[in-house]
Amino acid sequence: MTARAGQPRPALSQTEFILLLAMLTAVVAFSIDSMLPAMPEIAEELTPADPNRAQLILTSFILGMGIGTFFVGPIADAVGRKPTICGGVVIYCAGALLAWHAPTLELVLAARMLQGLGAAAPRVVALALVRDVHGGRDMARIMSFVMMIFAVVPAMAPLIGTGIIAAFGWRATFLAYCLFACTACAWLMLRQPETLPPERRTRISLRGLLSALREVTSNTNTMLAIAVQTLCMAMLFALLSSIQPMFDVTFDLAWAFPYFFAGMALLGSSGSALNARLVGKTGMRPLVKAVLTIQVGMSALMILVSLLAPSGGTVAFVMFLLWIQFIMFQNGMTLGNLNALALEPMGHIAGFAASFAQAIGSMGAALIAIPIGLSFSGSPVPIAAGALICALLGVVLTGRIKREQDAD
Secondary structure: OOOOOOOOOOOOOHHHHHHHHHHHHHHHHHHHHOOHHHHHHHHHHHOOOOHHHHHHHHHHHHHHHHHHHHHHHHHHHHHOHHHHHHHHHHHHHHHHHHHHHOOOHHHHHHHHHHHHHHHHHHHHHHHHHHHHHOOHHHHHHHHHHHHHHHOHHHHHHHHHHHHHHHHHOOOHHHHHHHHHHHHHHHHHHHHOOOOOOHHHOOOOOHHHHHHHHHHHHOOHHHHHHHHHHHHHHHHHHHHHHHHHHHHHHHOOOHHHHHHHHHHHHHHHOHHHHHHHHHHHHHOHHHHHHHHHHHHHHHHHHHHHHHHHOOOOOHHHHHHHHHHHHHHHHHHHHHHHHHHHHHHHHHHHHHHHHHHHHHHHHHHHHHHHHHHHHHOOOOOOHHHHHHHHHHHHHHHHHHHOOOOOOOOO
8 A cells, every 4th residue: 555645655664674774784895895806807907016006995985985974974964864875875876987987096096985985875874764763672673683684795795796707897896886876775765764854854063063073082981982993993994905815815715715705704793693692791891802802812823823834824724714704703792882882971962973983983994904905915914913903902992991880
């Protein structure tokens, strides 16, 4: 049955709502992970003299997304959720089409930043859609289902990217991005009612934004949690930008990369489920500190094995897989807790604080990950050393986050 003229459109079923949210949030993961198999071709065509520069195609996207995250929250509160997402998709597709035609790496990188700028809209505003219609435990339950479905995308994206590249070439991945994002946008426009009616929208105020910015940046706990979150994401981004070259150059297993990545991404998604079971007993700070301490040991062991074991040998490869797996697993055990710690004192300006935390985290992580990734020279040692430093700093900063109740 359809709604009569002038009546609000009926809400989606919970299943369709979850699937739509999963597709919207998956735009970012698909844009990053499906590009990984294209790295050798991009390097050969656009930067043969310095193949490492090809990995900037990932971090430039993340940098643009971080910049966009600053703005989409207030815009969505002022004009509504659906117009903001669709506007972001237009910018995203413009960047993808520009990258498709770009003749130089520099222009591709600029186009990827533009693409990331647009991708911030579905990434951030999809969460606002959930907050608009669900609250409390119901919101947490919906987001858990969304993340369960979303976890499949990073796992399958390199396989999908490999198929597209084999059939049509690496530039065709940008057309696939447009198709994916436009499909999600069309689904949103045709099926999902607007969740923020005009009477609930807020005017963008420079004075209000500056006041909120001062409040966020003056809170020590919030800034410490954002800093640790940035370090955790930097480890992941540095790994993602270098993982395909490490499979290819270090271990001569480029053909196996999509399959190993799929399995490890799926296993890594279990970190969120384990965190949900443990955090109530151990608390957020102790859990984050414990995981990062383990990461210090794993990265140090990775360096030691890489230096002592035969290069490209079985022992080095097994240790490499374990190290990668733990970095993927680590994010599920830390990022949710760090977000909660950052936003806990900011309940009255949670929307702005969430956008600020995601923006600073993404941009900071990209800026840290770029020199780490560019240091790759055939051995995993520089990447592992970067992860070791990030984890050590994370342990120190987490210990400085103060809480009223130690159990939290």
